[in-house]
Amino acid sequence: MTCSILRLPAEITYRILDHLDESTFILSLRNVCKRLNLILDTYYRYQVVRNILVDDLFSNDENQILGALSKYRHLLNIAASSKNQQVSIQIVNPDIVSRLIQILNSEHDQIQHNALWILLNMAGGSSHHTKYLVNAGVIQILIELINSPKENIQENAIWTLSNIAGDNCQYRDYVLNGGALPPLLNILSNSTRVPTLQTAAWCLLNLCRGTSPSVDVTKVESVVPMLNHLLANSDEFVLNDICFALSYLCQLSNEILSAIIQVGVIPRL
Template identity: 25%
Template sequence: FPFSPRLLGNSSRLTMTRNAIWALSNLCRGKNPPPEFQKVQPTLPVLARLLFHTDADVLSDACWALSYLSDGPNEKIQAVIDAGVCRRLVELLMHEQSNVVSAALRAVGNIVTGDDVQTQVILNCGALPCLHHLLSSIKESVRKEACWTLSNITAGNRQQIQAVLDANIFPILIELMSKAEFKTRKEAAWAITNATSGGTPDQIRYLVEQNCIGPLCDLLTVMDIKIVQVALNGLENILRLGDQDAKLNSGTNRYAVLVEECYG
C-alpha cells in the first residue's frame, strides 16, 4: 500500500476519498486468509483521521476497515487501540446515520473480544450508556450486535460486570432474552450466563431479582442445542448459589423453587 496513506490523506474530492476508503476497507477485509497485518497496519493512522470526516459513507467504511483489523487475536486488537481510535468509535455509536452506527458497533464489539484490559479501554470511553441506548434501537440487527458486544463485556471481570449492572443494562437484556427475535435472544442469553459465571454472589442475586430465571427456563425448550447449553449453564450457576445460601439460611434452595415454578 505505498500510495494509500498519501491518497487518503490529501484527497479533497469527496468521490475520490469515498472510493479510496471503500477500496481500503476491502483490502483490510477477508478471513481465508486474512491480509498480512504488517501490510495493512500502516493504514491505521489514516483511518484514525478519517473517523473525523463529515461524510457518513466515509465514516462507515473507515469503521468497517477498523472492524476488520480488530477481528482476530489480541495483538491486532492492541494495534487498533494503540492507534487511538476507541474514543471516537464510541462517539460514533450515537451517530444519526444507521450505517455508521452498525460499522462502529462492530468495531467496538470486536475490540471487547480482547482481554479485560482491552475491554476496559472501551468502557473508559463511556461505551455503556451508548450500548444501553442501542438496545432499544428500531433495528433488530443493532439490538443483536449490542447484546453480542455486552456478552463479551460480561465475560470480563467482576468490576466490568458491576459497570454493566450500574448502567441499568441487565433489565433490558433480560427483557430481550424473553421477547426479541431468536438471534437477539441468543446473544442476550450469553450476556446473562456470562455474568452468572464470573459474577459475585450479590451480582447473581441481582440478576435473579430482575427475573432472569423465567427467560432462561424458556430457552431450555428451543431447538438450538448450543443455546440450551448456555441457558443450562446460567441456571446451574444460579442454583449453585442457591445451594450455598440454603446452607446458611433456611435450608431450602429458593432458586430451585423459582425454577420449578417456571414448569408449573
C-alpha cells in the same frame, strides 16, 4: 558480511516498502524498532493510510467516516486471522475507541453498524482492549442500544455487553449496575429471532457467572422466572446457556435455590 535492512538508506527502504501492501506495514512493520518507525513516519503511503484511519474517522463527512470504518474492519479481520498483536498498538487506542463510541449515535445505519461491529470485536479481543471500552463509557450506550428497533443493532449490542461482562467480575457488575437486565429480559420475552435469543441467553449466562466475587443475588434474582421460561425453548445453544446460568445461581444462596425449585425448574430439567 550481512546487510541489514535497518542499515539501508531511507530512500532504498522506501522502494522496498513500495512492494508491500498497506496491511503489512500497518500491522507488521510498525514498532519493530525506532529506526523503522522513523522511516514509516516519513513514508508517503504510510502517511496516506494513517490519515484515512485517523483523520477520516474524525471527519464530519459521512463518506469519509465510512471509508475509515471499512479500513478498520479490514485490518481487524487480518489481525484476527493472523493473531497479530500489533493491531493493539496501531488501531486500538483510547482516542479511537472514544470516537467509535461517539458515532454509535449516528443516524446513518451503516456508520452505526460498522462502528458497533468494530467495538464488538475489540471487546472480544484482549482484556486491554476491553478496558479501553469500559473506561470510555461504552456500557451505558450499549444498554440503550438493546432497545434499538434494528435487530442487528440489538444483537450486536448484547453481544458486546456479553463480551465485556465475560471479561471479569468487575465488568459483569458494571453491566448489571448499568441496568442491562430489564431490556435484556424484554428481548428474551419478545424476540422470535433465534440468533438474537442465542446471544441474549449467552449474555444472561455471563451476568450470572463468576466467583471472585460471585454475583450479588439481589441483582439477578429477577431472572429466575425467565430462566424457567427459556427451558421450554427448543434451541440447544439457548438451553445450554440457560442450564449453565441455573447452575451458577444455585450456588449463590439457599434462598435463590428455593426460588429456582419453586418455579418448576426440576421437572423441565
